[in-house]
Amino acid sequence: MTKLGVSWLLRRVMLPLFVALLSVGMPYAYAGDVHVQFVVIEGHSVVSNQGESYPSWTYNGTIPGPVVRATVGDTIHVSFTNPKKNRQSHSVDFSAAEVDLFNEFATIRPGHVKRFSFVARRPGVFMYHCDATPMVQHIARGMFGIMIVAPKAYTDEYPRPDREYVLVQSQLFPDAKNYQNMIRNIGWRRSLINGRAFKYDPLHDSDARRVLMAKPGERVRIYFLNANINMPVAFHVAGGIWDRVFLNGNPVNVRYDIQTAQVGVAEAAALDIVTPAGHASNMLLTDANADAGQRGASTLLISDPEADPKYGKGSNIIIR
Numbered sequence: 001m002t003k004l005g006v007s008w009l010l011r012r013v014m015l016p017l018f019v020a021l022l023s024v025g026m027p028y029a030y031a032g033d034v035h036v037q038f039v040v041i042e043g044h045s046v047v048s049n050q051g052e053s054y055p056s057w058t059y060n061g062t063i064p065g066p067v068v069r070a071t072v073g074d075t076i077h078v079s080f081t082n083p084k085k086n087r088q089s090h091s092v093d094f095s096a097a098e099v100d101l102f103n104e105f106a107t108i109r110p111g112h113v114k115r116f117s118f119v120a121r122r123p124g125v126f127m128y129h130c131d132a133t134p135m136v137q138h139i140a141r142g143m144f145g146i147m148i149v150a151p152k153a154y155t156d157e158y159p160r161p162d163r164e165y166v167l168v169q170s171q172l173f174p175d176a177k178n179y180q181n182m183i184r185n186i187g188w189r190r191s192l193i194n195g196r197a198f199k200y201d202p203l204h205d206s207d208a209r210r211v212l213m214a215k216p217g218e219r220v221r222i223y224f225l226n227a228n229i230n231m232p233v234a235f236h237v238a239g240g241i242w243d244r245v246f247l248n249g250n251p252v253n254v255r256y257d258i259q260t261a262q263v264g265v266a267e268a269a270a271l272d273i274v275t276p277a278g279h280a281s282n283m284l285l286t287d288a289n290a291d292a293g294q295r296g297a298s299t300l301l302i303s304d305p306e307a308d309p310k311y312g313k314g315s316n317i318i319i320r
């Protein structure tokens, strides 16, 4: 084969093939198109470290749903399926989208599929959730998740973090049918972090098996979403100070040296902590006393020179 032939083969065949192979199985792509496939599961979810089961409605079977990541300018292609065997109508509403509420976010009956796309025009951390009536019940049962829209580049103010973690706080209403109670904010018992009470807090719950990890001196970025039905979160770091807080996760909304960040209902933020030197523990928790550590919304971040290098990276930004 001629030299030209080899070069042509490399550019036109091998390289695209390599890129295509890399994309297979990835949860998102970086080439300007992000494909999101959601299927509603009406089933049960484990909501405590003791294995307590809850009648949940979820996107793809997890509380919260899958993390959606994009870069400003990307087009998000959503395929939303409500399987025939389900009993409820559902929808998906992306707070990052600027579209027609009644078209793209329309509720669909079991046995239907809704497809739409939108361009992620603004950077930030956003909620997605079900809009179907009664909305409080669909959210309280688990139909929410986080979408991170990265800016096109990192800057001095918004530096590249060493590790990233997603934390989503929500309320557990044991009586899953009583949506009137959910509206009135009564009868809820536990605060969930990524779907479980005390999920990453062996200090308050000896059955907890996970913590967040980082090496000393690393910049750890927490993408935090308040998916509570009615209550704001006062997000505090015990034994530390938020180095930077980006309101709504947008780099232009930077605040420095914050002890406690206020995160309203359906609001999200990106919060940076630079971990202390040596072995150390920091507790990330809401200081709103109604749902403080006693109910499950506390998370341990361990700084350790031997911290697992895979934690806080790739698909491990949400520890399941």
Ligand SMILES: [Cu+2]
Pocket: 057, 089, 090, 091, 130, 131, 132, 138, 143
């Ligand atoms: Cu729903």
